[in-house]
Amino acid sequence: MQREAMEFDVLIVGGGPAGLSAAIRLKQINPGISVCLIEKGAEIGAHILSGAVMDPRALNELIPDWQEKDAPLDTPVSRDRFTFLTPKGSVDVPNFLLPSCFQNHGNYIISLGLVCRWLATQAEALGVDLFPGFAGAEVLYDEHGAVRGVATGDMGVKRTGEHSAAYQPGMELLAKYTLFAEGCRGHLGKEIEACFNLRAKSDPQTYALGIKELWEVPASQHEKGLVMHTAGWPLTRDTYGGGFIYHLAENQVAIGLVVGLGYSNPYLSPFEEMQRMKTHPHIAAMLEGGKRIAYGARALAAGGLQSMPRLDFPGGALIGDDAGLLVASRIKGSHAAIKSGMLAAQAAAVALAANRAHDELTAYPEALRASWLYDELHTARNFKPWMAKGLITGSLMFGIDQVLLRGKAPWTLHNTSDHTKLKLAADCAPIIYPKPDGVLTFDRLSSVFLSNTNHEEDQPCHLQLKNADVPINTNLALYDAPEQRYCPAGVYEIVRDASGANPHLQINAQNCVHCKTCDIKDPTQNINWVAPQGGEGPIYQQM
Incomplete structure (x- = not known):
């Protein structure tokens, strides 16, 4: 069966804050521009997960009357708290000593998924064609090598590669410009970076894994608007990361742990560290008597300005976290995503007005460099490299960088790839994690259940091994199979026969929450994450 094709002025791949903002801005500039947005999640917001505290600066520019339009920013930050944890105690840092990046006056505690659903209604009202449940599976190029769109994935393909009775070929979505807004470690964005050598002048990107739970707690333990960040325990001093506890409305608390994926001990499990964090006396007291109602995990790009690739290429651009625009020191990326989407949209609109197509949108990176977003990224550029040197030194x-030098240090530190950082298992001490109690701490499978994750089992595995021998001959032999621990969803298991011999890797792809950690942290880069059938994966409601 031949693929059908549809043509648009602009195609946007990804329904997060960057993609939706780009779509809205295009229609604001010229309602006659045809805009198509595809999203691999079953609905807009289904795959969106963030802490999240949102700086409304970019939203103020995009939709100045967002409050009158009932945007779901209804929990202003009332108090900041930054705490260093020890195994049994804690020390709060006085607010006057905190760098400005850790102060949140004027910001809002949000569900980014709900914000994206609201942005989708604004986009639809302007005439944007939204297609959730359609995953971009293949980048399409013209005869000159420029991007001319994407093809969505085929549906109804069996695990063996044969077509089922429900088979439907994907569709070619063609455009004069294509904006990639897939979020962190987008699989098409990764291809684009390699195809056009977009990292020729930048550092490798570095990442962290964010694991989040949503709880309902007794009113007596709830402080609406409280933003609390933690550093220290349970992570060791040489492991970058920290916790967050955000008090939303209706007695809900978002709690999570961010673990830098540059950690060195292959026995470390970010999921288990998150569970252990909740047992700290001060944190357990906040959750006592509460109920966990949601779970999810997502990688985030934390390398900063020096790890930002070139953003434009023939036929399109990278926006949002596909471009690595998280401001790591502020633990915020949604405002950066919105701003980048707006800037790319403006460049595309100008190009279309000049009857251009499939060329480089050079006006986009130029506009970004002249924007407040670039200034913010420049100020924060040394955060991740410093923190990678250890908690105390970092x-x-x-602190010197931000408080004394105000982000204007005459040097820029550099990043190295996370997958190169693992030490051999023989050189590291195993970490013994306590068993979950089912009340405060939980196992992976019960957690994945709360993410509403589903994949059709009889389809090609979307977690591809470049070499089937590497998981046993290299990963197990040298690193004690770290994929068993860095995956927060129990996707990877080493299975042995009844005698305990003949190990092999079992991939439980139906558990995958699309966090992309395996694609990032595998020490030989042997795992390649690609999109499964459209609409599959988690369905986050309020994350």
């Missing part, structure tokens, strides 16, 4: 040096 905190001291970044």
Whole structure:
């Protein structure tokens, strides 16, 4: 069966804040521009997960009357708290000593998924064609090598590669410009970076894994608007990361742990560290008597300005976290995503007005460099490299960088790839994690259940191994199979026969929450994450 084709002025791949903002801005500039947005999640917001505290600066520019239009930003930050944890105690940092990046006056505690659903209604009202449940599976190029769109994935393909009775070929979505807004470690964005050598002048991207739970707690333990960040325990001093506890409305608390994926001990499990964090006396008291109602995990790009690739290429651009525009020191990316989407949209609209197509949108990176977003990224550029040097050294040096030098240090530190950082298992001490109690701490499978994750089992595995021998001959032999621990969803298991011999890797792809950690952290880069059938994966409601 031949694929059908549809043509648009602009195609946007990804229904997060960057993609939706680009779509809205295009229609604001010229309602006659045809805009198509595809999203691999079953609905807009289904795959969106963030802490999240949102700076409304970019939203103010995009939709100045967002409050009158009932945007779901209804929990202003009332109090900041930054706490260093020890195994049994804690020390709060006085607010007057905190760098400005850790202060949240004027910001809002949000569900980014709900914000994206609201942005989708604004986009639809302007005439944007939204297609949730359609995953971009293949980049399409013209005869000159420029991007001319994407093809969506085929549906109804069996695990063996044969077509089922429900088979439907994907569709070619063609456009004069294609904006990639897939979020962190987008699989098409990764291809685009390699195809056009977009990282020729940038550092490798570095990442962290964010694991989040949503709880309902007794009213007596709830403080609406409280933003609390933690550093220290349960992570060791040489492991970058920290916790967050955000008090939303209706007695809900978002709690999570961010673990830098540059950690070195292959026995470390970010999921287990998150569960252990909740047992700290001060945190357990906040959750006592509460109920966990949601779970999810997502990688985030934390390398900063020096790890940002070139953003434009023939036929399109990278926006949002596909471009690595998280401001790591502020633990915020949604405002950066919105701003980048707006800037790319403006460049595309100008190009279309000049009857251009499939060329480089050079006006986009130029506009970004002249924007407040670039200034913010430049100020924060040394945060991740400093913190990668350890909690004490990193905190001291970044404090000097921000408080004394105000982000204007005459040097820029550099990043190296996370997958190169693992030490051999023989050189590291195993970490013994306590068993979950089912009340405060939980196992992976019960957690994945709360993410509403589903994949059709009889389809090609979307977690591809480049070499089937590597998981046993290299990963197990040298690193004790770290994929068993860095995956927060129980996707990877080493299975042995009844005698305990003949190990092999079992991939439980139906558990995958699309966090992309395996694609990032595998020490030989042997795992390639690609999109499964459209609409599959988690369905986050309020994350």
